[in-house]
Amino acid sequence: MFRNYIQSISFWALRIITYLIVLAIFFIFFDIAWNGLPAISWAFLTEFPRHSGTEGGIFPAIIGTFLLVSGTMLTAMPLGIASAVYLSEYAKPGKLTRFIRLAIVTLAGTPSIVLGLFGLGFFVIFMDFGTSILSGSLTLACMILPTIIVSSEEALRSIPESFREGSLSLGATKWESIYKNVLPCAVPGILTGGILGIGRAAGETAPILLTVAAFYLPKLPSSVYDQVMALPYHLYILATQHPDTGKVLPLQYGTAFILIMLVLVINIIAITLRSYFRKKYKW
């Protein structure tokens, strides 16, 4: 009987700890929502900032984040999906494959500021793109490439061998059977990985700190070589380097709220899609 008492006590302790963690998550979210919601208005979302960010809206920052994320996805998705197809279909166990996996793990574990530094040294200075959307997107693409490769590879591996075997037995070549038979079925998993990548790219500051972001630009970017405002960088500057902290607090909360809502909505879409497809494709 004694051991049953120990079991109930320990289980309750673990339950309380886990729910404390969940409580902390909701506390963060509700604090930002409670203080940020009053600051949100249609003007806030569609106007340009005035008086060095103390009034007005954050429209260019939203556009900037959107442009950066699009550029990142255009670069990272094809590259990531191609790498995943190579790793799951064509790669033979050997030195090269081991090196590729080692490289993916290393890239995934690199600190984001080191990637930002690399982006500064390589894209901005060496390739002479300057601080531009181009350098920022390429740096962010390097950052989310491992995420996309890993999730795409998982999606491809979850498709049973019989798909490929059936297609090959009917006379299709290897590339044809992958392109027309396996890849379309893996699209849900790849899409989920892509959406998670979008969420990460939208929220990261350190890579864009040195390569693209500016705080106060008078007009929207007109070419891919322009600097751009971005939501995470905007929040960082408002929170730490603005001289008029009292006046700017509601805007800080508003920007934080927009950013967290954006990332949360993206993640919820990804998680829902993943569980929907997991239930649908039970093969």
Next chain:
Amino acid sequence: MCKVIYVKLKKFFLKKTNKLVIHNNMSKKSKEKQAHLLLLLAGTTSILIVLSIMLFLFKEAAPFIIDNGVSELIGTHWRPVSFQKELFGILPLISGTLIVTMLAACSAVPLGVCGAIYIAEIANKTEREILKPCIELLAGIPSVVLGFFGLVVVVPFVKDFFGLETGLTALTGASLLAFMAIPTITSISEDAMGNVPKSYRDASYALGANKAQTIWHVTIPAALPGITAAIMLGIGRVLGETMVVLMVTGNAAIMTFSPFSPVRTMTATIAAEMGEVPFGSSHYSALFCISVVLMFFTFIFNMIAQKILNRQQNV
């Protein structure tokens, strides 16, 4: 006569279609080869990116080592801008990173592992369906938002609660960093515990143990490699975190072991000083040296974790 013409026409067209078929097959073959080559190139991009990162870091850090030598870096004062001699000792920065990381690990590891145990073994199905996405949502919160939350909520709280002069301390930074590490630790530990074969648990129940005894004596020791890998990956993530520490730990490059004093980590130094440093100066190279050290630390942690995970998968 018509039959001859008919046969000749048939032969002519068959030859044409055969040629077409042969041509199609050959172009299919070359398409295959092209596809294979392109995919191989795409696969090696990750290697190229990592190699160029390492190359670049070393190339830009080299001028400092060549001019001033490594002993310049092993000093206890980081004063890169000074009217007298500039000091580039990175020991205060390393100690800052270590304090913040150790404190974060002290709270994140127990909380994360307990959460993983609860979710993997004790929670019922509906609870698990709610808890897992919640933890994943925590992983998705951007680090700037967490830093901002720390700045406006946690910093004043720490200041009032402990009666300090400023709330921007290593402790605040560590508590926020724990939030970033907990999802990583929890999800990988939970995977590890799920991979323990059912036969282990069944054997333990058959011998008369109840659930808590099974978890404590059988499941956790069996999943220990995976849990260790999860902890190392979480610590690796904390090591490389920039924005939270930049906003919340106070940015004072002093060498201290007290959790109540402001510190400055390697990541915060790079982020804060890189924007204002003249290109090509020794300060610039010194910042790249710091990033080499940082990359080295995270690389070691991630490699150890990966080796443990691989060994577990092979078994």
